[in-house]
Amino acid sequence: MERVIDRLNQAFTDYYIIYNSNISVGAIRIQRKENNIYRVGPVFIFPNCYLYEKLGYRRTGKVKRAREYKDVIIRRRVAVVIILISGNSCTGKTLMAQTLLEKYKIPYFSIDLLKMGLYRGISDCGFTPLDNNEVIGDKLWPIIKGIIMTSIENKQSLIVEGCYLFPHYLKEIEIMYPGEIISVFLGFTNKYINEKFTSIINNRNAIETRGYQEERTINDFVNEHNEFRIICQEAKVKYFEIDQDYEEDIKMIYDYIEDKIKIDV
The missing domain is CATH 3.40.50.300 (P-loop containing nucleotide triphosphate hydrolases)
Structure with a gap:
């Protein structure tokens, strides 16, 4: 939890709340780099919003254990056909x-x-x-x-x-x-x-x-x-x-x- 708080307080980092029908459903992290370069960090999104699906990604069926308390669902971008x-x-x-x-x-x-x-x-x-x-x-x-x-x-x-x-x-x-x-x-x-x-x-x-x-x-x-x-x-x-x-x-x-x-x- 302390590590999360430290990230939230970083001067070069901004967090933006993602809303769906006026309900907060997630957040996105933006890091400011040198020379007006920005890095998009992790996107935290509730699964029932289907954000990744709307962006053209589909689940591959694979799940990767990132941490003891966190699983990452593997998706791949689908080409338009x-x-x-x-x-x-x-x-x-x-x-x-x-x-x-x-x-x-x-x-x-x-x-x-x-x-x-x-x-x-x-x-x-x-x-x-x-x-x-x-x-x-x-x-x-x-x-x-x-x-x-x-x-x-x-x-x-x-x-x-x-x-x-x-x-x-x-x-x-x-x-x-x-x-x-x-x-x-x-x-x-x-x-x-x-x-x-x-x-x-x-x-x-x-x-x-x-x-x-x-x-x-x-x-x-x-x-x-x-x-x-x-x-x-x-x-x-x-x-x-x-x-x-x-x-x-x-x-x-x-x-x-x-x-x-x-x-x-």
């Missing part, structure tokens, strides 16, 4: 986003919700749900881009999924934020569609319930995936295809994200 998941409908984009949320604790944003929110909330939003993906994508991309930019500026990782993300949009955002965008484009081979068409339709409600019947035929699916494959190949983006077993083939995408992501799990 934006994961973009695109592909034709019924390829499992929402399921992948949900799986990544549960693993990495990164929230995800469904572009379908944005689309329907604008359509139902604004009388003249510039599109209808029946318009083709390119028309809707061009209308929504400026908003999605703004969400991505704000997430990065706020140091908030985010997963964005939807069939309205096209490769040429990706090129635009990657130039602005190199190294912070992880994108995957997902599709099916013609072989997989022909052999697993019934399974594809049956699994379309794996995460969200779609209250309408699927009217597209096998040929419609094949043509859509062929067109999307060509777009991705010409743009030279990371394109993955499910060819035989969905559960086995999808692992290559999760492995790819695992290698690219910069976060503690």
Whole structure:
């Protein structure tokens, strides 16, 4: 206790109280050095304020005994990452986003919700749900881009999924934020569609319930995936295809994200 009092009385040291909603929740120590140099000392904070989490740190699960009466919780800084998941409908984009949320604790944003929110909330939003993906994508991309930019500026990782993300949009955002965008484009081979068409339709409600019947035929699916494959190949983006077993083939995408992501799990 005497040592603590001595530190409090040091002429070159100041302590600042940290408040949360007018309640003192901790303190920070600032030491004045020579030549207008300051040293930030320990930050004392009550654990229920989640200050470190708000600053982008996550617990590693390790605890270090500093003194007989004091444990130090080890945290590491989490890098900001934006994961973009695109592909034709019924390829499992929402399921992948949900799986990544549960693993990495990164929230995800469904572009379908944005689309329907604008359509139902604004009388003249510039599109209808029946318009083709390119028309809707061009209308929504400026908003999605703004969400991505704000997430990065706020140091908030985010997963964005939807069939309205096209490769040429990706090129635009990657130039602005190199190294912070992880994108995957997902599709099916013609072989997989022909052999697993019934399974594809049956699994379309794996995460969200779609209250309408699927009217597209096998040929419609094949043509859509062929067109999307060509777009991705010409743009030279990371394109993955499910060819035989969905559960086995999808692992290559999760492995790819695992290698690219910069976060503690």
